[in-house]
Amino acid sequence: MPMKSADLERVRALPLFAGASEDTFRTVTAGAFLHRFPAGTTLLMEGDPVDFLYVLLDGIVELEGTWNDKETILAVLRPVSTFILAAVVLDAEALMSARTIERSDILMLSGEALRGAMSSDARFSFDVAQEVAGCYRGLVRAIKNQKLRGGAERLANYLITQQVRQGGGETVTLPHEKRVLASLLGMTPENLSRAFAGLADYGVVVNGPQVSLTRPVVLNRLAKPTPLIDNHMPPSETAIGKAERERWRAPGSSSL
Template sequence: MREADANRIRSLQLFASMQSERFGALTRGALLQTFPANGNLIYEADNVDYLYILLDGSVELQGRWHDKESTLAVLRPVSTFILAAVVLDAPALMSARTLEKSQVAMLPAEHFRAAMREDAAFAVAVAQELSGCYRGLVRTIKNHKLRSGNERLANYLLTQQIRQGGDTTIELPHEKRILASLLDLTPESLSRAFASLAKYDVEVTGSRVSIGNPAGLRRLARPNALIDNHALPKGVAQGKADKELWPLRNDRGCGAEVE
Protein backbone atom coordinates (compact mmCIF):
# COMPACT_ATOMS: atom_id res chain seq x y z
CA MET A 1 0.00 0.00 0.00
CA ARG A 2 1.27 3.46 -0.90
CA GLU A 3 2.21 5.74 1.95
CA ALA A 4 -0.35 8.33 0.80
CA ASP A 5 -3.16 5.75 1.03
CA ALA A 6 -1.95 4.56 4.44
CA ASN A 7 -1.96 8.17 5.64
CA ARG A 8 -5.57 8.62 4.52
CA ILE A 9 -6.56 5.56 6.53
CA ARG A 10 -4.51 6.78 9.47
CA SER A 11 -6.44 10.07 9.41
CA LEU A 12 -9.65 8.26 10.36
CA GLN A 13 -10.57 8.68 14.01
CA LEU A 14 -10.70 4.89 14.25
CA PHE A 15 -6.94 4.59 13.67
CA ALA A 16 -5.69 7.94 15.01
CA SER A 17 -4.72 6.60 18.46
CA MET A 18 -3.36 3.26 17.24
CA GLN A 19 0.28 2.54 18.01
CA SER A 20 2.41 3.33 14.96
CA GLU A 21 4.12 -0.05 14.79
CA ARG A 22 0.82 -1.88 15.07
CA PHE A 23 -0.79 0.32 12.41
CA GLY A 24 2.14 -0.35 10.10
CA ALA A 25 1.82 -4.11 10.64
CA LEU A 26 -1.93 -3.99 10.00
CA THR A 27 -1.68 -2.01 6.78
CA ARG A 28 1.24 -4.05 5.47
CA GLY A 29 -1.15 -6.99 5.25
CA ALA A 30 -3.81 -4.90 3.50
CA LEU A 31 -5.05 -5.21 -0.04
CA LEU A 32 -5.79 -2.17 -2.18
CA GLN A 33 -8.05 -2.71 -5.16
CA THR A 34 -9.92 -0.62 -7.71
CA PHE A 35 -13.40 -1.83 -8.62
CA PRO A 36 -15.55 -0.78 -11.59
CA ALA A 37 -19.03 0.67 -11.18
CA ASN A 38 -21.64 -1.90 -10.11
CA GLY A 39 -18.96 -4.17 -8.72
CA ASN A 40 -20.14 -6.50 -5.95
CA LEU A 41 -17.88 -6.39 -2.90
CA ILE A 42 -19.86 -8.37 -0.33
CA TYR A 43 -23.04 -10.44 -0.35
CA GLU A 44 -25.40 -10.93 2.57
CA ALA A 45 -24.43 -13.92 4.73
CA ASP A 46 -20.84 -13.89 3.43
CA ASN A 47 -18.10 -14.59 5.93
CA VAL A 48 -16.21 -11.34 6.42
CA ASP A 49 -12.45 -11.75 6.01
CA TYR A 50 -11.58 -8.05 5.72
CA LEU A 51 -12.51 -4.66 7.08
CA TYR A 52 -13.32 -2.53 4.04
CA ILE A 53 -12.26 1.11 3.78
CA LEU A 54 -13.58 3.22 0.92
CA LEU A 55 -10.84 5.57 -0.30
CA ASP A 56 -12.38 6.84 -3.55
CA GLY A 57 -15.76 6.50 -5.23
CA SER A 58 -19.01 5.48 -3.55
CA VAL A 59 -20.53 2.28 -2.19
CA GLU A 60 -24.16 1.29 -1.72
CA LEU A 61 -25.11 -0.96 1.20
CA GLN A 62 -28.21 -3.04 0.46
CA GLY A 63 -30.58 -5.49 2.09
CA ARG A 64 -32.69 -8.08 0.29
CA TRP A 65 -35.70 -10.20 1.18
CA HIS A 66 -37.15 -12.50 -1.51
CA ASP A 67 -37.75 -10.25 -4.53
CA LYS A 68 -37.38 -6.98 -2.60
CA GLU A 69 -34.23 -4.98 -2.04
CA SER A 70 -33.54 -1.69 -0.34
CA THR A 71 -30.67 0.76 -0.09
CA LEU A 72 -29.66 1.01 3.56
CA ALA A 73 -26.85 3.53 3.21
CA VAL A 74 -24.52 5.17 0.71
CA LEU A 75 -20.88 5.64 1.68
CA ARG A 76 -18.46 8.35 0.63
CA PRO A 77 -14.69 8.44 1.22
CA VAL A 78 -13.07 7.94 3.60
CA SER A 79 -15.36 5.40 5.30
CA THR A 80 -15.14 1.99 6.89
CA PHE A 81 -17.86 -0.59 6.40
CA ILE A 82 -18.80 -4.01 7.77
CA LEU A 83 -17.01 -3.07 11.00
CA ALA A 84 -19.48 -4.81 13.34
CA ALA A 85 -19.23 -8.09 11.40
CA VAL A 86 -15.43 -7.91 11.60
CA VAL A 87 -15.43 -7.28 15.36
CA LEU A 88 -17.88 -10.13 16.02
CA ASP A 89 -16.42 -12.46 13.37
CA ALA A 90 -19.99 -12.81 12.10
CA PRO A 91 -21.59 -13.07 8.63
CA ALA A 92 -22.41 -9.86 6.78
CA LEU A 93 -25.96 -8.59 7.22
CA MET A 94 -25.73 -6.35 4.13
CA SER A 95 -24.49 -6.53 0.59
CA ALA A 96 -22.11 -3.88 -0.74
CA ARG A 97 -21.59 -2.75 -4.32
CA THR A 98 -19.86 0.16 -5.97
CA LEU A 99 -21.94 2.92 -7.54
CA GLU A 100 -18.98 4.21 -9.54
CA LYS A 101 -15.36 3.33 -10.06
CA SER A 102 -14.05 3.00 -6.52
CA GLN A 103 -10.83 2.31 -4.65
CA VAL A 104 -11.15 0.12 -1.57
CA ALA A 105 -8.57 -0.93 1.01
CA MET A 106 -9.12 -4.25 2.79
CA LEU A 107 -7.53 -4.93 6.17
CA PRO A 108 -7.39 -8.59 7.29
CA ALA A 109 -10.16 -9.13 9.85
CA GLU A 110 -8.10 -11.54 11.96
CA HIS A 111 -5.26 -9.03 12.26
CA PHE A 112 -7.77 -6.27 13.08
CA ARG A 113 -9.24 -8.29 15.97
CA ALA A 114 -5.77 -9.12 17.23
CA ALA A 115 -4.89 -5.42 17.27
CA MET A 116 -8.03 -4.74 19.33
CA ARG A 117 -6.96 -7.31 21.92
CA GLU A 118 -3.41 -5.99 22.17
CA ASP A 119 -3.93 -2.20 21.92
CA ALA A 120 -6.33 -0.81 24.53
CA ALA A 121 -6.51 2.66 22.98
CA PHE A 122 -7.40 1.12 19.62
CA ALA A 123 -10.11 -1.03 21.24
CA VAL A 124 -11.63 2.13 22.75
CA ALA A 125 -11.55 3.81 19.32
CA VAL A 126 -13.39 0.82 17.82
CA ALA A 127 -16.03 1.06 20.56
CA GLN A 128 -16.44 4.78 19.85
CA GLU A 129 -16.79 4.14 16.12
CA LEU A 130 -19.42 1.47 16.67
CA SER A 131 -21.24 3.77 19.09
CA GLY A 132 -21.39 6.45 16.39
CA CYS A 133 -22.76 3.86 13.96
CA TYR A 134 -25.40 2.83 16.48
CA ARG A 135 -26.46 6.41 17.14
CA GLY A 136 -26.67 7.05 13.41
CA LEU A 137 -28.93 4.00 13.09
CA VAL A 138 -31.17 5.23 15.93
CA ARG A 139 -31.47 8.62 14.21
CA THR A 140 -32.51 6.89 10.98
CA ILE A 141 -35.11 4.70 12.70
CA LYS A 142 -36.60 7.74 14.47
CA ASN A 143 -36.65 9.68 11.21
CA HIS A 144 -38.48 6.86 9.40
CA LYS A 145 -40.96 6.02 12.16
CA LEU A 146 -41.83 9.47 13.51
CA ARG A 147 -42.01 11.59 10.36
CA SER A 148 -44.09 11.72 7.24
CA GLY A 149 -42.46 11.22 3.85
CA ASN A 150 -42.70 14.95 3.17
CA GLU A 151 -40.89 15.75 6.42
CA ARG A 152 -38.16 13.19 5.69
CA LEU A 153 -37.60 14.62 2.22
CA ALA A 154 -37.54 18.20 3.57
CA ASN A 155 -34.88 17.31 6.12
CA TYR A 156 -32.86 15.45 3.49
CA LEU A 157 -32.88 18.52 1.23
CA LEU A 158 -31.78 20.75 4.12
CA THR A 159 -28.91 18.36 4.88
CA GLN A 160 -27.78 18.40 1.25
CA GLN A 161 -28.01 22.18 1.16
CA ILE A 162 -25.56 22.38 4.06
CA ARG A 163 -23.19 19.80 2.57
CA GLN A 164 -23.15 21.63 -0.75
CA GLY A 165 -22.24 25.01 0.71
CA GLY A 166 -25.60 26.56 1.53
CA ASP A 167 -26.73 27.49 -2.00
CA THR A 168 -30.44 27.43 -2.71
CA THR A 169 -29.80 25.18 -5.72
CA ILE A 170 -28.42 21.72 -5.00
CA GLU A 171 -27.64 18.55 -6.91
CA LEU A 172 -29.18 15.30 -5.74
CA PRO A 173 -26.19 13.01 -5.14
CA HIS A 174 -28.08 9.82 -6.00
CA GLU A 175 -30.53 8.60 -8.58
CA LYS A 176 -34.10 8.78 -7.35
CA ARG A 177 -34.36 4.99 -6.88
CA ILE A 178 -31.61 5.17 -4.26
CA LEU A 179 -32.96 8.35 -2.70
CA ALA A 180 -36.41 6.76 -2.29
CA SER A 181 -34.86 3.76 -0.49
CA LEU A 182 -32.78 5.99 1.79
CA LEU A 183 -35.95 7.82 2.83
CA ASP A 184 -37.99 4.61 3.17
CA LEU A 185 -40.29 5.64 0.32
CA THR A 186 -41.41 4.04 -2.91
CA PRO A 187 -40.37 5.88 -6.09
CA GLU A 188 -44.02 6.91 -6.55
CA SER A 189 -44.22 8.26 -2.99
CA LEU A 190 -41.00 10.20 -3.54
CA SER A 191 -42.47 11.84 -6.65
CA ARG A 192 -45.59 12.82 -4.69
CA ALA A 193 -43.44 14.19 -1.85
CA PHE A 194 -41.47 16.38 -4.27
CA ALA A 195 -44.75 17.61 -5.78
CA SER A 196 -46.09 18.49 -2.33
CA LEU A 197 -43.01 20.64 -1.64
CA ALA A 198 -43.86 22.93 -4.55
CA LYS A 199 -45.75 25.12 -2.07
CA TYR A 200 -42.34 25.86 -0.52
CA ASP A 201 -40.96 26.82 -3.94
CA VAL A 202 -39.04 23.56 -4.29
CA GLU A 203 -38.50 22.92 -8.02
CA VAL A 204 -36.93 19.76 -9.43
CA THR A 205 -35.27 19.59 -12.85
CA GLY A 206 -33.57 16.25 -13.33
CA SER A 207 -31.06 15.93 -10.51
CA ARG A 208 -31.11 19.66 -9.74
CA VAL A 209 -33.32 20.99 -6.94
CA SER A 210 -34.02 24.67 -6.34
CA ILE A 211 -35.13 25.63 -2.83
CA GLY A 212 -36.91 28.96 -3.18
CA ASN A 213 -38.21 29.19 0.38
CA PRO A 214 -35.66 27.63 2.78
CA ALA A 215 -37.31 29.15 5.85
CA GLY A 216 -40.66 27.61 4.93
CA LEU A 217 -39.01 24.28 4.23
CA ARG A 218 -37.40 24.37 7.69
CA ARG A 219 -40.78 25.05 9.26
CA LEU A 220 -42.09 21.90 7.59
CA ALA A 221 -38.99 19.85 8.44
CA ARG A 222 -38.73 21.01 12.08
CA PRO A 223 -35.12 19.76 12.43
CA ASN A 224 -34.35 18.23 15.79
CA ALA A 225 -30.91 17.66 17.28
CA LEU A 226 -31.96 14.21 18.54
CA ILE A 227 -32.81 13.06 15.01
CA ASP A 228 -30.97 15.19 12.49
CA ASN A 229 -27.36 15.90 11.70
CA HIS A 230 -28.25 19.40 10.56
CA ALA A 231 -30.23 20.50 13.63
CA LEU A 232 -29.51 23.90 15.14
CA PRO A 233 -27.36 23.86 18.27
CA LYS A 234 -28.94 24.90 21.56
CA GLY A 235 -29.64 28.60 21.85
CA VAL A 236 -29.74 29.32 18.08
CA ALA A 237 -33.19 30.46 17.01
CA GLN A 238 -34.93 28.87 14.03
CA GLY A 239 -35.60 32.36 12.67
CA LYS A 240 -31.95 33.08 11.81
CA ALA A 241 -31.10 34.15 8.27
CA ASP A 242 -31.85 31.57 5.57
CA LYS A 243 -28.24 31.13 4.60
CA GLU A 244 -26.95 30.52 8.10
CA LEU A 245 -25.41 27.06 8.35
CA TRP A 246 -24.98 24.96 11.44
CA PRO A 247 -22.44 22.17 11.94
CA LEU A 248 -23.17 18.55 11.10
CA ARG A 249 -22.89 16.32 14.14
CA ASN A 250 -20.30 13.57 14.54
CA ASP A 251 -22.43 10.48 15.07
CA ARG A 252 -23.72 10.17 11.52
CA GLY A 253 -23.22 6.42 11.20
CA CYS A 254 -19.80 5.46 9.84
CA GLY A 255 -19.82 8.00 7.02
CA ALA A 256 -23.11 6.72 5.68
CA GLU A 257 -25.64 9.04 4.07
CA VAL A 258 -28.71 7.75 5.84
CA GLU A 259 -30.44 10.98 6.79
Protein backbone atom coordinates in the same frame (compact mmCIF):
# COMPACT_ATOMS: atom_id res chain seq x y z
CA MET B 1 -2.23 -2.47 -6.62
CA PRO B 2 0.82 -1.38 -4.61
CA MET B 3 0.15 0.59 -1.46
CA LYS B 4 1.03 4.29 -1.59
CA SER B 5 2.13 6.24 1.43
CA ALA B 6 -0.57 8.81 0.63
CA ASP B 7 -3.22 6.09 0.85
CA LEU B 8 -1.94 4.97 4.24
CA GLU B 9 -1.98 8.58 5.44
CA ARG B 10 -5.65 8.89 4.46
CA VAL B 11 -6.48 5.73 6.39
CA ARG B 12 -4.38 6.89 9.35
CA ALA B 13 -6.39 10.13 9.49
CA LEU B 14 -9.68 8.29 10.04
CA PRO B 15 -10.99 8.58 13.63
CA LEU B 16 -10.84 4.79 13.83
CA PHE B 17 -7.05 4.77 13.43
CA ALA B 18 -5.98 8.24 14.55
CA GLY B 19 -5.27 7.14 18.12
CA ALA B 20 -3.68 3.78 17.35
CA SER B 21 0.00 3.31 18.15
CA GLU B 22 2.46 3.06 15.27
CA ASP B 23 2.96 -0.65 16.02
CA THR B 24 -0.79 -1.26 15.98
CA PHE B 25 -1.31 0.61 12.72
CA ARG B 26 1.62 -1.22 11.13
CA THR B 27 0.22 -4.57 12.25
CA VAL B 28 -3.30 -3.88 10.98
CA THR B 29 -2.11 -2.64 7.58
CA ALA B 30 0.77 -5.07 7.08
CA GLY B 31 -1.28 -7.59 5.09
CA ALA B 32 -3.63 -5.09 3.50
CA PHE B 33 -4.74 -5.38 -0.12
CA LEU B 34 -5.53 -2.38 -2.29
CA HIS B 35 -7.83 -3.24 -5.18
CA ARG B 36 -9.44 -1.21 -7.95
CA PHE B 37 -12.91 -2.56 -8.69
CA PRO B 38 -14.97 -1.62 -11.76
CA ALA B 39 -18.47 -0.22 -11.40
CA GLY B 40 -21.12 -2.79 -10.59
CA THR B 41 -18.79 -5.15 -8.72
CA THR B 42 -20.33 -7.03 -5.80
CA LEU B 43 -17.80 -6.87 -2.98
CA LEU B 44 -19.68 -9.17 -0.62
CA MET B 45 -23.14 -10.62 -0.17
CA GLU B 46 -25.23 -10.51 2.97
CA GLY B 47 -24.78 -13.77 4.81
CA ASP B 48 -21.16 -14.12 3.69
CA PRO B 49 -18.40 -14.47 6.28
CA VAL B 50 -16.49 -11.21 6.66
CA ASP B 51 -12.73 -11.60 6.49
CA PHE B 52 -11.79 -7.97 5.87
CA LEU B 53 -12.57 -4.45 6.96
CA TYR B 54 -13.15 -2.40 3.82
CA VAL B 55 -11.80 1.15 3.47
CA LEU B 56 -13.18 3.11 0.52
CA LEU B 57 -10.43 5.41 -0.76
CA ASP B 58 -11.96 6.43 -4.10
CA GLY B 59 -15.31 5.81 -5.78
CA ILE B 60 -18.79 5.11 -4.42
CA VAL B 61 -20.15 2.01 -2.70
CA GLU B 62 -23.78 1.06 -2.14
CA LEU B 63 -24.86 -1.04 0.85
CA GLU B 64 -28.01 -3.09 0.27
CA GLY B 65 -30.34 -5.47 2.08
CA THR B 66 -32.74 -8.03 0.62
CA TRP B 67 -35.67 -10.12 1.80
CA ASN B 68 -38.31 -12.17 -0.03
CA ASP B 69 -37.36 -10.84 -3.48
CA LYS B 70 -37.33 -7.26 -2.17
CA GLU B 71 -34.27 -5.08 -1.84
CA THR B 72 -33.45 -1.73 -0.31
CA ILE B 73 -30.47 0.60 -0.26
CA LEU B 74 -29.25 1.16 3.29
CA ALA B 75 -26.42 3.60 2.63
CA VAL B 76 -24.30 5.13 -0.11
CA LEU B 77 -20.68 5.63 0.95
CA ARG B 78 -18.09 8.04 -0.39
CA PRO B 79 -14.37 8.36 0.44
CA VAL B 80 -12.85 8.06 2.89
CA SER B 81 -15.04 5.63 4.80
CA THR B 82 -14.94 2.17 6.31
CA PHE B 83 -17.71 -0.40 6.30
CA ILE B 84 -18.63 -3.79 7.80
CA LEU B 85 -16.76 -2.91 11.01
CA ALA B 86 -19.35 -4.47 13.36
CA ALA B 87 -19.23 -7.79 11.52
CA VAL B 88 -15.43 -7.75 11.65
CA VAL B 89 -15.39 -7.08 15.39
CA LEU B 90 -17.87 -9.90 16.05
CA ASP B 91 -16.33 -12.21 13.43
CA ALA B 92 -19.89 -12.61 12.13
CA GLU B 93 -21.59 -12.83 8.76
CA ALA B 94 -22.42 -9.69 6.80
CA LEU B 95 -25.92 -8.30 7.24
CA MET B 96 -25.58 -6.18 4.09
CA SER B 97 -24.36 -6.61 0.55
CA ALA B 98 -21.84 -4.12 -0.83
CA ARG B 99 -21.55 -3.10 -4.48
CA THR B 100 -19.52 -0.46 -6.29
CA ILE B 101 -21.53 2.21 -8.09
CA GLU B 102 -18.50 3.55 -9.94
CA ARG B 103 -14.90 2.46 -10.25
CA SER B 104 -13.59 2.30 -6.72
CA ASP B 105 -10.26 1.89 -4.94
CA ILE B 106 -10.78 -0.16 -1.80
CA LEU B 107 -8.28 -1.12 0.87
CA MET B 108 -9.01 -4.46 2.54
CA LEU B 109 -7.64 -4.91 6.06
CA SER B 110 -7.46 -8.32 7.73
CA GLY B 111 -10.28 -8.82 10.21
CA GLU B 112 -8.15 -11.21 12.22
CA ALA B 113 -5.35 -8.65 12.48
CA LEU B 114 -7.81 -5.97 13.53
CA ARG B 115 -9.29 -8.14 16.28
CA GLY B 116 -5.79 -9.00 17.48
CA ALA B 117 -4.89 -5.31 17.60
CA MET B 118 -7.99 -4.62 19.69
CA SER B 119 -6.81 -7.21 22.22
CA SER B 120 -3.33 -5.73 22.54
CA ASP B 121 -3.95 -1.98 22.18
CA ALA B 122 -6.48 -0.58 24.66
CA ARG B 123 -6.61 2.84 22.99
CA PHE B 124 -7.33 1.30 19.60
CA SER B 125 -10.01 -0.93 21.14
CA PHE B 126 -11.60 2.17 22.69
CA ASP B 127 -11.57 3.96 19.32
CA VAL B 128 -13.24 0.95 17.68
CA ALA B 129 -15.91 1.00 20.41
CA GLN B 130 -16.49 4.72 19.80
CA GLU B 131 -16.80 4.13 16.05
CA VAL B 132 -19.32 1.32 16.48
CA ALA B 133 -21.25 3.38 19.06
CA GLY B 134 -21.38 6.31 16.64
CA CYS B 135 -22.80 4.01 13.95
CA TYR B 136 -25.39 2.70 16.41
CA ARG B 137 -26.50 6.25 17.18
CA GLY B 138 -26.70 6.91 13.45
CA LEU B 139 -28.97 3.89 13.14
CA VAL B 140 -31.20 5.21 15.93
CA ARG B 141 -31.45 8.54 14.11
CA ALA B 142 -32.45 6.76 10.90
CA ILE B 143 -35.11 4.69 12.68
CA LYS B 144 -36.55 7.77 14.38
CA ASN B 145 -36.61 9.58 11.04
CA GLN B 146 -38.47 6.67 9.41
CA LYS B 147 -40.97 6.06 12.21
CA LEU B 148 -41.75 9.59 13.40
CA ARG B 149 -41.94 11.49 10.11
CA GLY B 150 -44.05 11.29 7.01
CA GLY B 151 -42.52 11.10 3.56
CA ALA B 152 -42.72 14.84 2.89
CA GLU B 153 -41.05 15.60 6.22
CA ARG B 154 -38.25 13.11 5.55
CA LEU B 155 -37.67 14.60 2.11
CA ALA B 156 -37.72 18.15 3.48
CA ASN B 157 -35.07 17.32 6.06
CA TYR B 158 -32.99 15.52 3.44
CA LEU B 159 -33.04 18.60 1.19
CA ILE B 160 -32.09 20.86 4.10
CA THR B 161 -29.21 18.51 4.93
CA GLN B 162 -27.96 18.68 1.35
CA GLN B 163 -28.27 22.48 1.38
CA VAL B 164 -26.03 22.68 4.45
CA ARG B 165 -23.50 20.18 3.05
CA GLN B 166 -23.35 21.96 -0.30
CA GLY B 167 -22.58 25.38 1.12
CA GLY B 168 -25.98 26.85 1.98
CA GLY B 169 -27.01 28.12 -1.45
CA GLU B 170 -30.58 28.22 -2.69
CA THR B 171 -30.04 25.43 -5.23
CA VAL B 172 -28.78 21.97 -4.33
CA THR B 173 -27.80 19.05 -6.54
CA LEU B 174 -29.24 15.68 -5.68
CA PRO B 175 -26.24 13.37 -5.14
CA HIS B 176 -28.20 10.25 -6.13
CA GLU B 177 -30.66 9.30 -8.83
CA LYS B 178 -34.23 9.43 -7.58
CA ARG B 179 -34.56 5.63 -7.44
CA VAL B 180 -31.68 5.52 -4.96
CA LEU B 181 -32.96 8.53 -3.04
CA ALA B 182 -36.39 6.94 -2.67
CA SER B 183 -34.87 3.79 -1.21
CA LEU B 184 -32.67 5.75 1.20
CA LEU B 185 -35.73 7.63 2.46
CA GLY B 186 -37.81 4.46 2.83
CA MET B 187 -40.17 5.37 0.00
CA THR B 188 -41.20 4.04 -3.37
CA PRO B 189 -40.23 6.13 -6.43
CA GLU B 190 -43.93 6.99 -6.86
CA ASN B 191 -44.21 8.22 -3.26
CA LEU B 192 -41.04 10.25 -3.70
CA SER B 193 -42.53 11.97 -6.75
CA ARG B 194 -45.67 12.77 -4.76
CA ALA B 195 -43.55 14.09 -1.89
CA PHE B 196 -41.67 16.42 -4.27
CA ALA B 197 -44.98 17.62 -5.70
CA GLY B 198 -46.30 18.23 -2.20
CA LEU B 199 -43.27 20.35 -1.32
CA ALA B 200 -43.96 22.76 -4.20
CA ASP B 201 -46.11 24.84 -1.84
CA TYR B 202 -43.06 25.09 0.46
CA GLY B 203 -40.87 26.61 -2.23
CA VAL B 204 -39.22 23.43 -3.56
CA VAL B 205 -38.68 23.67 -7.32
CA VAL B 206 -37.30 20.59 -9.11
CA ASN B 207 -35.41 20.74 -12.40
CA GLY B 208 -33.85 17.34 -12.97
CA PRO B 209 -31.14 16.79 -10.35
CA GLN B 210 -31.21 20.51 -9.44
CA VAL B 211 -33.57 21.47 -6.61
CA SER B 212 -34.17 25.08 -5.59
CA LEU B 213 -35.31 25.88 -2.06
CA THR B 214 -36.94 29.25 -2.56
CA ARG B 215 -38.81 29.48 0.77
CA PRO B 216 -36.35 28.13 3.36
CA VAL B 217 -38.22 29.48 6.38
CA VAL B 218 -41.44 27.78 5.32
CA LEU B 219 -39.60 24.54 4.49
CA ASN B 220 -37.88 24.55 7.89
CA ARG B 221 -41.24 25.06 9.55
CA LEU B 222 -42.45 21.83 7.91
CA ALA B 223 -39.24 19.88 8.51
CA LYS B 224 -38.75 20.83 12.17
CA PRO B 225 -35.11 19.62 12.16
CA THR B 226 -33.58 18.57 15.46
CA PRO B 227 -30.02 17.55 16.40
CA LEU B 228 -31.52 14.45 18.05
CA ILE B 229 -32.43 13.12 14.60
CA ASP B 230 -30.73 15.17 11.90
CA ASN B 231 -26.99 15.16 11.31
CA HIS B 232 -26.94 18.42 9.36
CA MET B 233 -27.29 20.40 12.60
CA PRO B 234 -24.19 21.18 14.70
CA PRO B 235 -24.39 18.84 17.70
CA SER B 236 -24.75 20.38 21.13
CA GLU B 237 -22.62 19.56 24.14
CA THR B 238 -25.62 18.17 26.00
CA ALA B 239 -27.21 16.13 23.23
CA ILE B 240 -24.14 14.42 21.79
CA GLY B 241 -20.82 13.15 23.09
CA LYS B 242 -17.32 14.08 21.97
CA ALA B 243 -16.89 11.15 19.59
CA GLU B 244 -20.09 11.94 17.72
CA ARG B 245 -19.15 15.62 17.44
CA GLU B 246 -15.93 14.51 15.74
CA ARG B 247 -17.91 12.24 13.40
CA TRP B 248 -20.20 15.18 12.52
CA ARG B 249 -17.13 17.19 11.51
CA ALA B 250 -15.84 14.28 9.39
CA PRO B 251 -18.96 12.65 7.87
CA GLY B 252 -16.85 10.46 5.58
CA SER B 253 -15.76 8.25 8.46
CA SER B 254 -18.82 6.02 8.47
CA SER B 255 -18.21 2.46 9.61
CA LEU B 256 -21.48 0.76 8.82
